[in-house]
Amino acid sequence: MSLDVVIMAAGKGTRMKSARPKVLHPLAGRPLLQHVLETGIGLGAERLITVTGHGAEQVEQAMRRALPDAPLAFVRQEPQLGTGHAVQQAVPELPESGTTLILNGDVPLVKAETARALIQACAGERLVLLTVVLADPTGYGRIVREGEAVRAIVEHKDASPEQRQIREGYTGMMAAPTAHLKRWLANLKNDNAQKEYYLTDIVAMAVADGVPVVATQATGETEVLGVNSPVQLADLERRFQREQAEALMEAGVRLMDPARFDLRGTLRTGRDVAIDVNCVFEGMVELGDDVQIGANCVIRNARIAAGAVIHPFTCIDGEAAGAVVGEGALVGPFARLRPGAKLGREVHIGNFVEVKNSTLADGAKANHLAYLGDATVGERVNYGAGSITANYDGANKHRTVIESDVHIGSNCVLVAPITVGAGATVGGGSTITKNVGAGELAVARGKQIGIGGWARPVKAKK
Structure with missing residues (x-):
């Protein structure tokens, strides 16, 4: 019928x-x-x-x-x-x-x-x-x-x-x-x-x-219940969120406060997942066993593997491409993962680090104030504070390849397209525009000089 x-x-x-x-x-x-x-x-x-x-x-x-x-x-x-x-x-x-x-x-x-x-x-x-x-x-x-x-x-x-x-x-x-x-x-x-x-x-x-x-x-x-006013809409939102929170807790999820939880999509969880207050989940999100989500995180279209820790105030927005966080990885606080971010096992992404359309292999670290866009990062890479991949030339995007065991010093600019070979080191403050061979030290910065007897300018008296 x-x-x-x-x-x-x-x-x-x-x-x-x-x-x-x-x-x-x-x-x-x-x-x-x-x-x-x-x-x-x-x-x-x-x-x-x-x-x-x-x-x-x-x-x-x-x-x-x-x-x-x-x-x-x-x-x-x-x-x-x-x-x-x-x-x-x-x-x-x-x-x-x-x-x-x-x-x-x-x-x-x-x-x-x-x-x-x-x-x-x-x-x-x-x-x-x-x-x-x-x-x-x-x-x-x-x-x-x-x-x-x-x-x-x-x-x-x-x-x-x-x-x-x-x-x-x-x-x-x-x-x-x-x-x-x-x-x-x-x-x-x-x-x-x-x-x-x-x-x-x-x-x-x-x-x-x-x-x-x-x-x-x-x-x-x-x-x-119908919705005829913003007050009724807000009331229904909280009722609905409470129902979703209770269903998750019945399944074993530890919510620090179910009244401060928002699910705006689908959330799949493993065992012993813990979610702190004021977190928002959108789209399709999957949390593996023992995942910990810190307070005030926003996570959309992402897969987070077992044992990963997402520290407070982290934003993960995979959009259509999705984002992946590997087992045991540490992300945040105040980190941002954008579409196409794929982190391997035990990767560290620290405070004020942004990752977009980039893959970081097992053990790679970018702990402070950095940008990785359109990059392929090998195992155990240490990516220094203040460093960026310059992936956009004003018209097209280009890729940066950083092979395993590379050390990128602080405040570096890697101008794509570029490859930094395995085991290489890039000295702090360098702007790298050419490929770096395996095991090489690359330094590209002005020579430091000292000028004796120099005095600062002073304000003219009126």
């Missing part, structure tokens, strides 16, 4: 007080709408139909870039005349049979298992509502029952004082037999206080048609 997902994402989000469409505001590093679409992809939907309105082009382009291989379709709701009107715009994209799951683009954390329960309960035959019991259901449509049977949903603004005492609220999500849904949508009226077409009115139509109306309940409040 076919499954289609309709996602309502047309609202302006006035309370966000932002020029950005509400559904593009990020939660855990991804737009709200992307979370919902990824849930739909995980359900195996044949089509993911997003109803856009405010900022439609921006929303559609962003999702096509983020999910280029997903079965996306977009329809416009202009003007916005209610939830029923929104889903009406998707009708031309829906088949004649199967199940349609309706989700909200600003409710990003609905769980896949919750959505599957809706789909299974529907089975192409029943209208199934996702509900939640809340201590304070203000703003939610109330579920009106006769025993176990659902008879109606009454919007909060249209509910009587008695109906507002009902604690079971409608989350805005449902699964319906597609053929019935299309007929019900065609018969919606806007004879209500807001002159809008309510999707919730199809409940009464289903009851009248003898179609069973049932409800399944969400596992908790967090997965059905």
Whole structure:
């Protein structure tokens, strides 16, 4: 049986007080709408139909870039005349049979298992509502029952004082037999206080048609919370991060403070991993056994092998190329690894050292204030403080090769393309523009002179 997902994402989000469409505001590093679409992809939907309105082009382009291989379709709701009107715009994209799951683009954390329960309960035959019991259901449509049977949903603004005492609220999500849904949508009226077409009115139509109306309940409040303001977005972010932190701790990760932890991608961890406070993980990150991450680190798209230590205030951003830290390596504090940085076993990268598109073999060290760009560094190289590879000539990048057991003195410039042979030494303060042979000493600097009797200038008296 076919499954289609309709996602309502047309609202302006006035309370966000932002020029950005509400559904593009990020939660855990991804737009709200992307979370919902990824849930739909995980359900195996044949089509993911997003109803856009405010900022439609921006929303559609962003999702096509983020999910280029997903079965996306977009329809416009202009003007916005209610939830029923929104889903009406998707009708031309829906088949004649199967199940349609309706989700909200600003409710990003609905769980896949919750959505599957809706789909299974529907089975192409029943209208199934996702509900939640809340201590304070203000703003939610109330579920009106006769025993176990659902008879109606009454919007909060249209509910009587008695109906507002009902604690079971409608989350805005449902699964319906597609053929019935299309007929019900065609018969919606806007004879209500807001002159809008309510999707919730199809409940009464289903009851009248003898179609069973049932409800399944969400596992908790967090997965059905919507975002309408920066305050609500921040609250949902912390709830989500706490869930991720608890899952990691259950798997054995030692988080110094789960309230000061942010995961904005995927984090895979080995045994006995320790993460200090205020660390941010983005993209795909893998931490091997016994890895230690110091406080205030940002790590994105990186693989860090067993026993490595990332000292505080280190930034590792592998972007698309990725970054690799070898076993037992020491990085930081205040170090920066950029795309293509690949560190071997027991490599040391110290404070204020930047590595980009460079490979450092086992035991190499760059401990202070240095830059390695487009370089191949051999085993046991000692790269001095203040030294750089001058890899860019203003138009093209060039590579520097430093073979094993080389010693680069402090404050050197290696002008690429260049090779420094195995065991060579480059004297401090040198600017090297030619290859250095194996075992050679290369010195390229002005001769030091001393001038006796010299006096400093003094200021002229006024």
